[in-house]
Amino acid sequence: MSYRKELRVAELAVQRAALLTQRVFHEKAKGTLSKDDKSPVTIGDFGAQALIIHAIRRSFPTDEIVGEEEASSLRENKALADQIWRLVNSTKLEDEAAEEQVGGPIKSQREMLQAIDEGQSPGGSRGRIWALDPIDGTMGFLRGGQYAVCLALIVDGHIKVGVLACPNLPVDDSTPLSADVANDSGEGRGVLFSAVLGSGATSRSLSRGALEKSQSIHMKDVPNITHAIFCESVEAGHSSHSDQADIAKKLGITRQSVRMDSQAKYGSIARGAGDLYLRLPVRADYEEKIWDHAAGDLIVREAGGHVTDVEGRRLDFSLGRTLKENKGVIAAPKAVHEHVLDAVRSVLDSK
Ligand SMILES: Nc1ncnc2c1ncn2[C@@H]1O[C@H](COP(=O)(O)OS(=O)(=O)O)[C@@H](OP(=O)(O)O)[C@H]1O
Ligand SMILES: [Mg+2]
Ligand SMILES: [Mg+2]
Numbered sequence: 557m558s559y560r561k562e563l564r565v566a567e568l569a570v571q572r573a574a575l576l577t578q579r580v581f582h583e584k585a586k587g588t589l590s591k592d593d594k595s596p597v598t599i600g601d602f603g604a605q606a607l608i609i610h611a612i613r614r615s616f617p618t619d620e621i622v623g624e625e626e627a628s629s630l631r632e633n634k635a636l637a638d639q640i641w642r643l644v645n646s647t648k649l650e651d652e653a654a655e656e657q658v659g660g661p662i663k664s665q666r667e668m669l670q671a672i673d674e675g676q677s678p679g680g681s682r683g684r685i686w687a688l689d690p691i692d693g694t695m696g697f698l699r700g701g702q703y704a705v706c707l708a709l710i711v712d713g714h715i716k717v718g719v720l721a722c723p724n725l726p727v728d729d730s731t732p733l734s735a736d737v738a739n740d741s742g743e744g745r746g747v748l749f750s751a752v753l754g755s756g757a758t759s760r761s762l763s764r765g766a767l768e769k770s771q772s773i774h775m776k777d778v779p780n781i782t783h784a785i786f787c788e789s790v791e792a793g794h795s796s797h798s799d800q801a802d803i804a805k806k807l808g809i810t811r812q813s814v815r816m817d818s819q820a821k822y823g824s825i826a827r828g829a830g831d832l833y834l835r836l837p838v839r840a841d842y843e844e845k846i847w848d849h850a851a852g853d854l855i856v857r858e859a860g861g862h863v864t865d866v867e868g869r870r871l872d873f874s875l876g877r878t879l880k881e882n883k884g885v886i887a888a889p890k891a892v893h894e895h896v897l898d899a900v901r902s903v904l905d906s907k
């Protein structure tokens with residue numbers, strides 16, 4: 557199957573949701589709540605989830621959705637729900653045909669809350685399931701760093717389509733990777749990565765209307781691993797900076813890591829701005845969520861990379877809402893992945 561319509565709807569839905577998150581990014585008050593696991597969620601996360609689920613529902617009414625957020629806290633907080641509604645109700649693509657393809661406007665606040673709540677599928681190995689992270693890297697979003705709007709289609713446990721919007725990454729694929737985010741007008745920033753299984757990966761500029769022309773992206777060759785650029789999470793609680801530093805040392809890498817939030821890390825290595833993404837577990841009991849990896853996993857693999865956990869197993873998206881059989885993530889160009897994995901094993905074995 558070509559998944560042309562799925563790709564089109566996903567790209568436009570993510571693009572529209574990114575317009576909403578960009579508006580919130582530039583505002584001081586982001587309506588932040590703390591969830592049960594103490595992680596933050598903002599009006600941007602809720603609004604983006606509503607718009608994307610609305611778009612999926614219009615085109616693919618019987619598909620299931622595994623979305624990160626749910627609306628129970630909003631049903632008890634009218635002021636916040638009103639604030640999100642104003643945002644959702646006033647965000648649309650400038651291109652009318654494109655706006656139509658993502659289902660047009662949501663009709664009421666009630667319908668918006670219902671949409672947010674339609675992301676509660678348990679996931680699994682059968683049927684068509686969308687994995688949605690409306691803002692990945694919410695902490696990055698709050699501190700003015702990188703974040704991503706992420707959507708992937710999983711069919712019978714395998715990722716077929718992946719789309720990532722990274723509003724704060726440079727548009728130009730060849731810009732050297734850096735942890736900096738300009739706090740200015742955002743000019744020259746905003747990129748949309750996409751991939752369809754078997755068809756390669758692309759990038760294009762995030763626009764306000766119809767989709768811009770895309771170009772193919774590829775991971776960079778790494779003839780000498782000691783020169784590799786590796787990226788890792790900003791939060792020390794999300795991946796082990798010390799294990800990652802030991803692995804880099806073992807590989808002879810001398811350059812400082814680039815720390816950035818979100819699946820912008822996957823997009824950045826897929827387009828050759830960086831080379832490796834290391835995510836070593838901090839807590840043995842943490843199960844990675846499928847929406848934190850699905851789009852990035854496919855985009856990196858379609859750009860010529862290999863993505864596994866720290867034991868060399870492919871990420872398994874067929875087991876529910878989490879990657880319960882995987883620990884950590886190692887993403888690298890195919891040609892050097894085994895070498896990187898050897899270093900990971902040797903560092904973990906020595907602990
Ligand atoms: N303990 C632990 N270990 C690993 N991962 C965790 C953990 N806690 C949270 N999360 C998830 O990390 C998502 C953000 O990952 P990042 O790589 O962007 O981390 S960071 O923000 O740079 O620290 C973040 O995604 P969002 O919630 O979408 O922001 C979380 O789902
Ligand atoms: Mg979160
Ligand atoms: Mg996330």
Ligand SMILES: [Mg+2]
Pocket residue numbers: 601624689690691692693694
């Ligand atoms: Mg999120």
